[in-house]
Amino acid sequence: xxxxxxxxxxxxxxxxxxxxxxxxxxxxxxxxxxxxxxxxxxxxxxxxxxxxxxxxxxxxxxxxxxxxxxxxxxxxxxxxxxxxxxxxxxxxxxxxxxxxxxxxxxxxxxxxxxxxxxxxxxxxxxxxxxxxxxxxxxxxxxxxxxxxxxxxxxxxxxxxxxxxxxxxxxxxxxxxxxxxxxxxxxxxxxxxxxxxxxxxxxxxxxxxxxxxxxxxxxxxxxxxxxxxxxxxxxxxxxxxxxxxxxxxxxxxxxxxxxxxxxxxxxxxxxxxxxxxxxxxxxxxxxxxxxxxxxxxxxx
Amino acid sequence: xxxxxxxxxxxxxxxxxxxxxxxxxxxxxxxxxxxxxxxxxxxxxxxxxxxxxxxxxxxxxxxxxxxxxxxxxxxxxxxxxxxxxxxxxxxxxxxxxxxxxxxxxxxxxxxxxxxxxxxxxxxxxxxxxxxxxxxxxxxxxxxxxxxxxxxxxxxxxxxxxxxxxxxxxxxxxxxxxxxxxxxxxxxxxxxxxxxxxxxxxxxxxxxxxxxxxxxxxxxxxxxxxxxxxxxxxxxxxxxxxxxxxxxxxxxxxxx
Numbered sequence: 001x002x003x004x005x006x007x008x009x010x011x012x013x014x015x016x017x018x019x020x021x022x023x024x025x026x027x028x029x030x031x032x033x034x035x036x037x038x039x040x041x042x043x044x045x046x047x048x049x050x051x052x053x054x055x056x057x058x059x060x061x062x063x064x065x066x067x068x069x070x071x072x073x074x075x076x077x078x079x080x081x082x083x084x085x086x087x088x089x090x091x092x093x094x095x096x097x098x099x100x101x102x103x104x105x106x107x108x109x110x111x112x113x114x115x116x117x118x119x120x121x122x123x124x125x126x127x128x129x130x131x132x133x134x135x136x137x138x139x140x141x142x143x144x145x146x147x148x149x150x151x152x153x154x155x156x157x158x159x160x161x162x163x164x165x166x167x168x169x170x171x172x173x174x175x176x177x178x179x180x181x182x183x184x185x186x187x188x189x190x191x192x193x194x195x196x197x198x199x200x201x202x203x204x205x206x207x208x209x210x211x212x213x214x215x216x217x218x219x220x221x222x223x224x225x226x227x228x229x230x231x232x233x234x235x236x237x238x239x240x241x242x243x244x245x246x247x248x249x250x251x252x253x254x255x256x257x258x259x260x261x262x263x264x265x266x267x268x269x270x271x272x273x274x275x276x277x278x279x280x281x282x283x284x285x286x287x288x289x290x291x292x293x294x295x296x297x298x299x
Numbered sequence: 300x301x302x303x304x305x306x307x308x309x310x311x312x313x314x315x316x317x318x319x320x321x322x323x324x325x326x327x328x329x330x331x332x333x334x335x336x337x338x339x340x341x342x343x344x345x346x347x348x349x350x351x352x353x354x355x356x357x358x359x360x361x362x363x364x365x366x367x368x369x370x371x372x373x374x375x376x377x378x379x380x381x382x383x384x385x386x387x388x389x390x391x392x393x394x395x396x397x398x399x400x401x402x403x404x405x406x407x408x409x410x411x412x413x414x415x416x417x418x419x420x421x422x423x424x425x426x427x428x429x430x431x432x433x434x435x436x437x438x439x440x441x442x443x444x445x446x447x448x449x450x451x452x453x454x455x456x457x458x459x460x461x462x463x464x465x466x467x468x469x470x471x472x473x474x475x476x477x478x479x480x481x482x483x484x485x486x487x488x489x490x491x492x493x494x495x496x497x498x499x500x501x502x503x504x505x506x507x508x509x510x511x512x513x514x515x516x517x518x519x520x521x522x523x524x525x526x527x528x529x530x531x532x533x534x535x536x537x538x539x540x541x542x543x544x545x546x547x548x549x550x551x552x553x554x
Contacts, residue, residue: 168402168423175388175399182386184370185348185379187403187466 004139009262015146015215017254018153021247022208023231024238025160026201028246031235032177033197034090036097040081040104042228044202045209047108048074049123049219050116052210056124063126071206078202079195081108087191105228112221123217145214152211156204157247163200164243173197177241226272233279239292248290253278300359301326301502302347302378302470307356309342309526316342317526320356322504324470329496329503331513331534334523335546340506341383343523344472347504348380349373360470375403379468381459383475383506389448393439393458396447397430400465430465436498437461437491453484457491464499471496473505477512485509489516510538522546 023045030038048070055066085104089097127133134143164170175183176193184190212227213219231250238249253275261268282289304322308315317339324330332340346353352367359365365373379400388396404426411419434440437457442450447458456476463471473492477485493516496503507513513520514534522530522543530540537543 168398171391171395171399172402174391178388178390179386181350181370182382182388183399185350185374186400186462187371187374188399189369189371189403 006262007140008142009258011140011142011146013255013258014251015149015254016258017251018150019208019212019215019250020227020231020234020254021250022153022156022204022211023227024234024246024250025157025243026205027232027235028238028240028243029197029201032241032243033173033194034086034097035094036086036101037232038081038086038201039098039101039228039232040085040108041078041201041205042224042226042231043105043108043112044074044078044205044224045212045227046112046219046221046224047077048206048209049213049223050112050221052213053121053123053219067210070210071203074206074209075199075203078198078205082194082198087194109222109225116221118221120218120220123213123219125214125217129214145211149211149215152207156207160200160204160243169193169196230272230275233275233282235289237278237282237289239289242289242291245289245291300324301361302504303359304343304347305357305359307343307346307358308354309339309346309351310354315526317346317523320523320526320528322521322528324502324504326502327496327500328519329493329505329517331517331520332504332506332523333508333510333513333520336508338523339526340523341474342526344380344474344504344506347373347472348378371403374466374468377467377469378472379463379466379470380472381456381463381474381476383478385452385455385459387447387455387459387462390446392444393447393450394427394430394434394443396458396462397433397465398426400462401426401430433461433465436495437464452479453488456480456488460492460495464495468501470502470504473503475506475508477507477509485512486515489513492516514538 023042026041026044027038030036030041051070051073052066055061055069056063061069081104085100086097089100129143129145129148134141164173172183172188172193173196175186175188176190180190183193209224212223230253234250234253235246236249237253238245238247240246256278257271257274260274261271300323302322302324304320307317307320309317320343322343332343334340342351345351347358349365349368349370349372357364357366360373360376360378363376365376365378368376388399391399431440431443434443437460439450439454439458439461442454447455450458460471460473460476476492477488480488489512492503492505495501505513505517510520517534520532520534520537521528522537522540524546529546530537530543532540
């Protein structure tokens with residue numbers, strides 16, 4: 001393989017890995033606090049992408065406005081999902097709430113099919129990201145979005161770590177994640193903290209979804225399914241419940257996926273299956289994931 | 300009466316954990332709630348603090364009905380507690396455990412925190428000072444930045460009490476604070492409890508499994524057995540009550 005090709009793949013790998021990382025954070029945050037895999041999380045990518053699509057196409061909103069709107073509305077969607085489908089089941093067995101999460105995922109996907117139609121739409125791109133904007137660096141053609149994705153991800157990650165470790169809300173989040181009942185007895189409004197967690201996770205998914213649509217500019221109501229599954233796997237791989245673990249897991253998964261396609265083109269058809277092999281391997285060999293540690297059952 | 304429980308019943312399916320409980324605490328009182336294992340003592344705490352809503356009966360704090368309110372709101376109204384099995388946020392630092400309890404008083408929001416506004420930084424500094432002050436009063440200021448889980452057992456007990464004090468309670472519920480302590484440590488702890496009661500102007504309800512431990516400091520003792528109150532009175536009265544001796548001390552004497 002030529003060196004320039006390798007760098008091309010590397011750039012792709014880094015940006016895909018960053019996308020996975022961003023979305024995986026949402027899975028891990030919700031798991032950390034509720035011990036729940038929020039299967040509807042991946043579908044929020046789709047919700048955000050369509051909001052931008054309609055914001056641009058139908059209402060001709062400027063880019064920044066449609067992006068902010070999409071992030072805000074997707075965040076709201078996350079809060080509503082928690083309120084409507086998870087909170088009433090909070091004291092039920094964990095399987096019940098898990099099934100509810102799967103139900104929400106199907107509901108969102110099928111609502112998408114009904115409201116947006118099943119036909120894939122081409123996502124509008126801002127001028128700075130369209131195909132003419134690609135840069136040639138040392139013989140490698142790299143699109144602008146490839147640089148933007150890791151930068152945005154890094155920025156959001158730093159902001160998130162700041163919130164979690166340096167602010168009162170973050171402290172409350174950590175307390176609730178550790179022990180819900182005790183946190184409540186210390187005067188923390190547990191419901192509010194859970195809502196904030198969903199809002200933050202969903203906002204990150206929204207940004208991920210918009211960047212996903214810019215990188216792969218064809219959107220359809222089921223577009224969130226596969227990335228959602230992979231990011232869930234990334235979160236498990238990295239050690240679910242751990243934010244840095246999710247980031248590392250997502251990053252490694254993205255890089256590995258691209259590199260497999262690059263170096264073993266003959267099996268590139270199994271690209272999507274690769275993530276699931278990682279999942280099975282993780283569960284067999286190190287169920288707590290890379291950075292995970294044994295957590296006590298929450299009762 | 301600062302805290303009043305009337306005709307409280309707590310039923311879990313077919314299990315009647317507590318029945319017809321009446322309890323009234325006067326301002327500044329230190330009352331012991333004792334009884335054999337499984338008598339329903341911790342259930343009483345869980346109902347008062349809102350973890351469970353009672354099947355029947357009412358709970359009032361300073362005349363206000365708090366029956367079935369959410370735990371965080373009850374805490375904000377002035378009831379704090381500790382746990383029989385220590386439930387600190389063990390991976391957070393000692394000072395963070397105290398800050399968590401101060402948390403709900405803050406007025407600045409998430410955005411103030413992200414933008415590091417002046418209001419936020421002032422409040423933050425004030426809260427840290429307050430937390431340090433509380434830690435100093437329970438002799439834990441020197442370990443403020445260590446993980447709570449790394450402290451020795453006795454210190455963890457004191458930290459749990461300190462964390463409860465940070466919510467600025469009027470009534471403090473202590474669930475077997477002397478559990479796992481030897482007699483000398485227990486006596487020291489009881490002195491400590493009396494001290495904070497006086498310093499913070501608290502009313503204390505104290506669960507204890509061993510009667511001897513609370514005898515010395517309680518003004519009044521309520522004895523619970525199989526979910527019902529079988530005796531109430533001064534430590535002297537209670538210890539001479541034949542029903543108590545039968546249900547509780549009698550067993551211990553044979554043991």
